[in-house]
Amino acid sequence: MAYRAHTTQLYALVLGFIGWTLTAMALGLIQWRVWQVSHSDVISSGVAWVGLWRVCFNSHTLVTPAFMFMHCRSMGLTEAFTPPEVAAGQVLMLLSLVVGLCGNAGGVYAVRNIYFGLEKSTPIRLAFFTTGALCLLAAVMSLIPLLWNLSSVVTNQTISFPPEFMMPAAPESQHVGGGVMVGLVGTVLMILSGIIFCRYRSPERTTVRQQVHLDPPVQAEAASCPGKDNPAFESQEHL
Template sequence: MANTGLQVMGLVLGVAGWAFGILVCAAPWWRVSAFVGDELVVSQVLWEGLWMTCLSQWGRLQCKVYDSGLALSSSAQMCRALCVLSLLLCLLALPLCVTGLKCTRCLGDAHETKARLVRVGALLFVAAAFFFFLPVCWTAYVIIRDFHDPNVAAPLKRELGSALYLGWGVTVLILVGGALLYLGSTSPGAPAVPVFGKSAKGNPQSTAESKPEKVFV
C-alpha cells in the first residue's frame, strides 16, 4: 500500500504541475511595466508573455498575440521552446506512469515491467521540471538585470510578473511528483497476499506444503 500511495500522490502532483504549467506558459503575466523615475502615468499597465501582450487601461484589458515569432528576441524564442518541451515531456510521462501504476491491471502481474515504466515516467517528469525551471529563471534574471541597468530607459524597464512566481511553483510540483513516483516504484518488498485475488498463482508453494508427508516406520 505504501508504494501505491506514493505513486498515486506523485501522479496527482505531476498532473497538477502539468496543468498549471500550461496556464503559466500561455499567460501574458511574465513581465509587467515598471513605474520608476519621474514617470507619472500609472493608468496604463503593460503585461508581456511568451505568446501575447496585454494592455490594461482604465479597467479595460486589450490583448494581442505577437505578429511573428521570428521577430522576437532569441531569449524569448528559447523560453518558448523550453516551455513547450517541458509540457511535451509531461504529456509523454503521463501514459507511462498510468500504465505502470501498481494499482492498475494494464500489464497484468508484470510488476517489474510496470515499475520500470513508472521509473521512466518519473525521470521524464524530473527532466520536464528542469526544462520549465530554466526559462522562468532566465526571464527573471533578464528583468532584474535590465531594471538595474542605467542604460535602459525607464519606459522599457519591467518587473517580475505573477506568472514567474507560479512557474516556480509549477517546477516544484512536477519535481516532487516525479520524485514520489520514482520512490514508489523502487521500494523493496512484494506483497505477501496477492492484490487481485489470484492466490493460486501467487503462492505456488502452498500446494506442496499442504500435502501430508509420508512416514515410514
C-alpha cells in the same frame, strides 16, 4: 507496506498532474514581466504586461477585439525584437507540456498496473523510472526560461518594441509577474513527482506462517506415559 508504496505513487501522479496544469497556465499568462511606465493617454493604467506571446496594457483609446479596455500585440518567435529569453520560453515551455503529458500518461499506466496486480506481467520498475525521467525532463525544460526571464527582470533588461506596440523604450521599473511564479510552483511539483517515481521499489511481500511445535522431550513423555484410569470414576459406574 505494499499498500503504502502504492499510495505514494498515487500521490506522485497527482503532484505531476497539478504541476503540468500549472505549467500550462503559466504558458498562457501575460504577467511574466510587469512594467511600470509613465502615465500617458495610451497606457491608461501606467502598467504593461509582457508575456511569452503577447504584450498588453489597459487603454481607453486603443482596444483590442475580445479584450475590453485592453490593447494587446503578439510577439512572434522570428521577430527581430523578441528577446532570446522570450523566444526560448516559447519553444521550451511548449516542449515541456508535451513531455510532461507523456510523463503523466506513463504514470497513469504504471499506477494502474500496480493497483490491478499486473506488476508481475509488465516491467513496472522500468515504467516508473521512465515516467520519472520524463517528469524531470519536463521540469528542466520549463525551469530554463523561467529562471532566464526572472534574471532579466532582476537585472532590469529592456525590450526594443517596434513603434506600433506603443510601448516605451524602457520601463521606469519592473517586477516579476504571476506567470513566472505559477510556472515555478508547477516546476517544483514536477520535480518532486519525478523523484518519487524514479525511487520506486517493488514492495516485498512476505507471508507469516504460525506453526505450533512441541518440544521433543514433551512429545516423548506424552508417548511413553499413557493415561491412567480413574478408580473413583469406575466405582461410580458400578453403582
